Amino acid sequence: MDKMKPNSSSQNTIKQPTIFWHDYETWGISPKVDKPSQFAGIRTDLDLNIIGEPEMFYCQPPQDCLPQPEACLVTGITPQKAEREGLTEAEFANRINALFSVPNTCVAGYNNIRFDDEVSRYLFYRNFFDPYAREWQNGNSRWDIIDMVRACYALRPEGINWPTIERNGEQVVS
Template sequence: MSFLFYDFETTGADPRCDRPIQFAALRTNEALEPIAPPITLYATLSPEVLPHPQAVLITGILPQTSANAGGTPEAEFAARIHREMMVPDTCAVGFNSLRFDAELMRFMFWRNLRDPYAHEWKNGNSRWDVLDAARAFRLLRPDGIFWPTDEAGKPTLRLTALTEANGISHDN
């Protein structure tokens, strides 16, 4: 089994309507040792797709950035990601991935005539959302991890806040 840790950057917050603009992934073995080089892919956007201004502020990725970074049309972008996800015995791992990234990916695969579900179960594949594990750890075993709070003093499980509170680099 291998783990494929992945994340998307997108043109907005709606996985049904917005488009992926960047995909990053790292494949590891069960001991979490990298077994392949990191992957960073960019998609060029169709002229009718405009990123939400808030998405640009969060990601720092403009349509021009994607094109200048060797971005490919979404069909090629989707095909490359589909190949990575379809490697047998892959567990696709992300943070808030079940509620956003996986849904975004299914819509992208569907738009580009790829099976939107096979990567989740076929060939012994599976998926895991680390956000769900973080919620359980915080409730059941809170020691050993610094749990940040937001401006109102409420606990937050935002990935950027968790990594910052625990001294983990959070670079693109």
């Protein structure tokens, strides 16, 4: 498979609206300074039927800063693995931009407005892509489902089996 191009089934002449669900793993918690280590995503139609192949690829770590050890422990991604299996940051950004820029795509995720979208913007800016174009051009949009999930919990908590942990003697959603 060409490292620069998304899977052919993910990027074709899609005319119907689609949702591209995605998530990043990063070398730390700050989108401003910590770089991405991994990207994964999948394209669905509006009925949530999968219409493309899953996408997953690593980004080589930057040579000028160290990852936060906690990030490696949480994600299980080591700098050595990302260096060996990853794309350069420019290739990584190009591939993601191509996936996000398919016309009529809604880029979606969980907490992406506060984190993943910022990772994308800094990544695209560093690699000379317009950091906002993919959000609005060609009928594209973005969606963060975190508030919808919160509303489900607040309005109808019995509808989903929520993972909980005990904190200060109370059960809280984890």
